Amino acid sequence: MFANWRKKSVEPAVSSDMLSKQRRYNSLVKALHADIFRYAFWLCGEKQVAEDITQETFLRAWRALDSLQDDKAAKAWLITILRRENARRFERKQFDYADVEQESLEDHLASSTEEQTEQYLLRRQIAKLDIEYREPLLLQLIGGFSGDEIAELLELNRNTVMTRLFRARNQLKELLEKTAVRGQSNG
């Protein structure tokens, strides 16, 4: 009797609410999980950890989904959750987080074309970038955020963000040119 009562009178209202929330969550996952996972990876440098952080991020997002008013802000919102989740990881355990693990970068030199070789090198360089320089670049390139948006997300002022973007590109460009020159002279 109790079960019937629940089914009949409570579920319709609740379930339509739940259903729309579920739909919203599903589309959020579909649209943004790749970006969030990649961002997590470039933040922590390990695929497994990145996957864990992504899981936690989306679970928290689900719990707080009602607080997300504007779906256009979803990406920035998720990234905020993700960064908090990543920081929490360091509170729990002190990792050596300076560099992205080289082993986990998958592409191998042996069986790759020139383009893939370059991509491999580039990934190594990105991973070597200091986190202060890496993160604004990730936000710009993966997130597609403007300088102001990045500044807000990272809680920095805009000038600092722009300086870091400048240095990040500068470093990468130099490193690439150096390896390219070395490659040429060696070849």
Added chain:
Amino acid sequence: MDELKFRRQAYEDPRNQDPEFLEQMQATPEHQALVSELKRLDTKLSQALKIEVPEDLADKLILRQQLQQHHKQRRQTGFLVAMAASVAFIVGISFSLLRLGPVDLAEHALAHVYHEGVALQVDQNVNFSQVNAQLAAMKNLEHAKFIEQPGKVYYTSYCDFQGVKSLHLVLQAEKGKVTLFIVPIEKRMVLDNTFADGKYKGMGFETRDAYILLIGEDQADLSFVKDEIKNTFI
């Protein structure tokens, strides 16, 4: 915009759409070359950042959320069931506590007389030793007994006063029959010395172990039986 500022802006964001920046870019071929070089770098970087995403990640994210939701619902259902059980438990306890509230013996005695009308009609001609045997079987009345026959006893039976086992007797008085209840003393009982309704009159008193209630049609009969009981019942 000077050269340095232009270079800085190009490095900060090669896709800068600021009119001043665009104008500066068009100004010299070197500027154009720098910007397109940086754009190429950005394209390569974007490609490089696109590491492979585990194929089943999206499904996993949805699955984990649904599992958690499921657990939450089960917890909620469990909570509801627990609440319902508690409420039922409290209701049950209150009812049994209410039963322990004061019991008005007079009212029950009258109701009993009306209910067991047959008691006033039968003639079992009971001996007092039989009554004593019944008394001996009653809780808290093991030591109570009649020491001699209290006049003629027409009827004897156990009866129930709100869960307390009592004895129901019908005795012969001077004019008519008088119903007599012997109820073991309990704190929650309330006994009036006299009571009555349209048809019957009643009288109540206490002995050492029991409440005695007398109900009959005639007041003098009640007093008669009362004296009889006081003499024969200890």
